[in-house]
Amino acid sequence: MDVNTNNADSVATHDDATADYIIPKECKAGVVVNEGPGFSVRVEMVPVPEPAPDEVLIRLNVTGICFSDIHFMAGDLDLPAMSEFGVRSPGHEGAGVVVKIGANVNNWKVGQRAGLKPVWSTCGNCTLCWSGKEAHCPHSIHTGIMRAGSYQQYVVSPARYTAPIPDGVSDYLAAPIMCSxxxxxxxxxxxxxxxxxxxxxxxxxxxxxxxxxxxxxxxxxxxxxxxxxxxxxxxxxxxxxxxxxxxxxxxxxxxxxxxxxxxxxxxxxxxxxxxxxxxxxxxxxxxxxxxxxxxxxxxxxxxxxxxxxxxxxxxxxxxxxxTLVSNMMDISQSLDLARRGLLMPVYTVYGIDDLPKAVEKLRKGEVVGRAVVDFNK
Structure with missing residues (x-):
């Protein structure tokens, strides 16, 4: 575990743009066990999803851990349970790279850096979506409760609603920017x-x-x-x-x-x-x-x-x-603040096998800065 507050580390450490991607059939994921007040998290192997024609497949390098994840797993908010949507992996702060694109996708290329954020998708065709309030779209789908979240290393995301991550912003910093x-x-x-x-x-x-x-x-x-x-x-x-x-x-x-x-x-x-x-x-x-x-x-x-x-x-x-969560413009502008050195990275890094420990530490209020989990550690 490392605590980082050094802007010098705010460049991507994973050279994804030139990598060749071998996509496995299974990947590691943090999954909720005994959803409810007594929940726990364990790391399991889960199937890697296949992107639909209008989706991209993202291999996450990093996930942030947000206290909303605790609420979703504990089921203590006035919301449907994760299990009602067949979701076992929470999380909505992901940063990684596109490794596969759907047949209809023409706005993303394999190797581009991408983020997974709280709002997975919206209708894009209502006054709320048009006015920057898409988080409140009546047809919005939320990540980590209605769709598999960023505790899972390989995730799919709608191509039209996936956040690009600029160069000069590390995955460690970009992941929490998706939400907090x-x-x-x-x-x-x-x-x-x-x-x-x-x-x-x-x-x-x-x-x-x-x-x-x-x-x-x-x-x-x-x-x-x-x-x-x-x-x-x-x-x-x-x-x-x-x-x-x-x-x-x-x-x-x-x-x-x-x-x-x-x-x-x-x-x-x-x-x-x-x-x-x-x-x-x-x-x-x-x-x-x-x-x-x-x-x-x-x-x-x-x-x-x-x-x-x-x-x-x-x-x-x-x-x-x-304020519930951000919109796409907020994410873009916040990432730009980080690129310009106006957002200093303050995070504690855990390896994927220590994700359950990180969740418990956050639950107890023992995390300094943001907790981030590196899937490559």
Missing amino acids: ASTIHRSLVEANFQPGSWVVFPGGGGGVGIQGVQVAKAFGLRPIVIDAGVEKKQLSLSCGAEAYVDFKETKDCAEEVIRITDGIGAHGVVVTAPSAYATATALVGTRIGAKIMCIGLLAPKGSVIFGCEPAKYCFQNLTISG
Whole structure:
């Protein structure tokens, strides 16, 4: 296992463009066992799928591990079970190379780098798809719950809806961008904060939040991280946070945030840590027009309710908005931020046989940065 925070490693380490591909009949995959609250993950050999005429077959080099995977395997969200779709491998943060194309595919070539993302496919023919909200398309198919996900090394993806990965961005960095960084990107685009705005990231020293800090900095915003510990403080400040509030050492975090933000309060709060919902509205203080952006999923349903007196929303013109996942443009623009060196890689690397261990560590909150699994280790 390696922890990487070095931009010098942000080039692809797998020379796929010139490789000859021998496609096996089976591949390694992390599969869920005993789906539900007591689930576990084990590595098995599974059949390699055959791409349909309009699909590409991707050999993944890396998969990220997202806490949404935990929710899907535990079945603690108000969603159908993976097993209802015949899916055993979760995951929606994949980076690899196209090794085979379907008979009708003319926009991809074997050897091109490609990513597997949360939304596997959409109809492409509704107002939601046309307006950048394709994650909410009523005909959308979601990866890792409705289709085999990135815990499986060989996966198929619709050619028209597969994300290209540019040179200069490692698979280790590209995989998490498929979900976490690009979802933060979508949230900040929708929030439309003005440059110079103070934006708070509760839990910003974690795997999702730390990418949000970097994206916010690239947008010209002023990130504040609320988290605990010297290690997360150093990481947050090195990634662009202007201030760090240690909730274990600070009596009143909201009061400290208000002090930092000119005695008024933050222009926005991006909630990636569900535990922060209960106190999110306090962080905006008396700021007029502040926005609270909701990203972190929590379970069980109804376990946390957040808000304040309705009069506060009216008098301060507050907005609360949710972001599910990114669209194709967000992924492309987030990958470009990484290519330009504006997204620093912060990840812990595991080999494929240690995927069950990585899932358990994430489940217990013991992962530094993002957890990524290398299928070639």
